[in-house]
Amino acid sequence: MKLNPSLKQSESFLLTTEPSPEDAEEKEAVEVSLTRPCLPSSNGELRNGQYLGQRGNSVAFQKSEELQKTLLAHRHERHLVILQDFPDPDALSCAWTYQLIVQQYDIKCEIIYAGTLSHQENIALVKLTGLPAQRWTSQVLKSKDLSSYQGCILIDNQGTTSQLVTAVQQAGIPLIAVIDHHTLQAEHKSEFVDVRPDVRATSTIFTQYLQSGLLALDSSIGQHVKCATALMHGLRSDTNRLMQAQEEDFMAAAYLSRFYDAQLLNAILQANRSKRVMDVIERSLKNRIVQNNFSIAGVGYLRYEDRDAIPQAADFLVTEENVHTAVVYGIVHDEDEVEVVIGSLRTAKLTLDPDEFIKEAFGQDNTGRFFGGGRTGAGGFEIPMGFLSGSNENSAYAKMKWEVYDSQIKQKLLKLVNPQDNPIQSE
Numbered sequence: 001m002k003l004n005p006s007l008k009q010s011e012s013f014l015l016t017t018e019p020s021p022e023d024a025e026e027k028e029a030v031e032v033s034l035t036r037p038c039l040p041s042s043n044g045e046l047r048n049g050q051y052l053g054q055r056g057n058s059v060a061f062q063k064s065e066e067l068q069k070t071l072l073a074h075r076h077e078r079h080l081v082i083l084q085d086f087p088d089p090d091a092l093s094c095a096w097t098y099q100l101i102v103q104q105y106d107i108k109c110e111i112i113y114a115g116t117l118s119h120q121e122n123i124a125l126v127k128l129t130g131l132p133a134q135r136w137t138s139q140v141l142k143s144k145d146l147s148s149y150q151g152c153i154l155i156d157n158q159g160t161t162s163q164l165v166t167a168v169q170q171a172g173i174p175l176i177a178v179i180d181h182h183t184l185q186a187e188h189k190s191e192f193v194d195v196r197p198d199v200r201a202t203s204t205i206f207t208q209y210l211q212s213g214l215l216a217l218d219s220s221i222g223q224h225v226k227c228a229t230a231l232m233h234g235l236r237s238d239t240n241r242l243m244q245a246q247e248e249d250f251m252a253a254a255y256l257s258r259f260y261d262a263q264l265l266n267a268i269l270q271a272n273r274s275k276r277v278m279d280v281i282e283r284s285l286k287n288r289i290v291q292n293n294f295s296i297a298g299v300g301y302l303r304y305e306d307r308d309a310i311p312q313a314a315d316f317l318v319t320e321e322n323v324h325t326a327v328v329y330g331i332v333h334d335e336d337e338v339e340v341v342i343g344s345l346r347t348a349k350l351t352l353d354p355d356e357f358i359k360e361a362f363g364q365d366n367t368g369r370f371f372g373g374g375r376t377g378a379g380g381f382e383i384p385m386g387f388l389s390g391s392n393e394n395s396a397y398a399k400m401k402w403e404v405y406d407s408q409i410k411q412k413l414l415k416l417v418n419p420q421d422n423p424i425q426s427e
Helices: 007-011 021-034 057-072 089-105 120-129 138-142 164-170 202-211 222-238 247-256 262-269 275-287 309-317 354-362 395-417
Strands: 078-082 108-113 133-135 151-155 175-180 192-195 289-291 294-303 325-333 339-347 372-375 378-384
Touching: 057 089, 057 175, 057 192, 057 202, 078 089, 078 164, 089 108, 089 120, 089 133, 089 151, 089 202, 089 222, 120 222, 120 262, 175 202, 202 222, 202 247, 222 247, 222 262, 275 294, 275 309, 289 395, 294 309, 294 395, 309 325, 309 339, 325 395, 339 354, 339 395, 354 372, 354 378, 354 395
Parallel strands: 078 108, 078 151, 108 133, 151 175, 175 192, 294 325
Antiparallel strands: 289 294, 325 339, 339 378, 372 378
């Protein structure tokens, strides 16, 4: 018998005649058995031959069962899956996997993000696989009837990196699930929470859901193959090509290897950098300062759609000889002239915790929300500019504004990198 068949399969066992109490109990037992993931044996091996490995085994199965019970309670509903404003392969692939899982419970969900896809690999991932993610700008959001949704789900984020969360909360849409691998940002008022900072990628968590039986992948189904390929890309991306992978990540990759399309993944990875990205990398090289093996570079003003050039520049700078950590930042502005300072950190130093480093460097706002955070090997920050946004028609003013922010960010970073150094010299 296949694990966790669809709702229709379980309903096919219902009798059309009025059941006796004994029959009702028997039917209930059948339905429960059909919708419960297969639990591991004492040696960690599943009864259908799948294997998760000993490490994290009990947590993975416990969370899979909890998620399944949550989905059973929300059958026939319509949900929103909210990603960070600039979703990466890990977020995109996991959201798609979630969508395929919940279809078995007749749950319709839309995958949404507020920002843009500017990294060439993200664009290729969505185009080549047909990944069903939608961009909801502020204008699109105004045209939507949010009352038609009964719940929302946060995947690969905890609501601190999405502009859409506030609008969804104001519409009274309850938070059903938070699934993430970043450090816990706050206590979540959600029915289901699976936040595991010790796991290198959210793709690993979702692959474990698949291994637990929440969805039986079939290599003869094109959509399953493309989704498995997306998950492999997300896992590979967030573990630095598996260089920072742990046992659970390798086990997840081994499972996905049975379903993914290597040729499709190679096509996604071969996507070329745009000229604008190359220009930002060039700026980071020209503007960088290197102290104590840290490379710090401000790249000035960027358009909203070029935001992903910042982490790509950080990826490039960290490869320089005698550099173990790179931080690249710039002022990003959208079509409404709303500006925000966005930065990325990449590190090869095992003893440097990006999450702690960024939070200590930039702190939090008056509501207690940190301006940034991170995971193993990478991190990012986002600082709103408020009423100083815009007015860049005056080039002298724009230059002065950039110089102030550039100096302030460097000062905050260098206090941690080299406490004796002070980029702002007093007379």
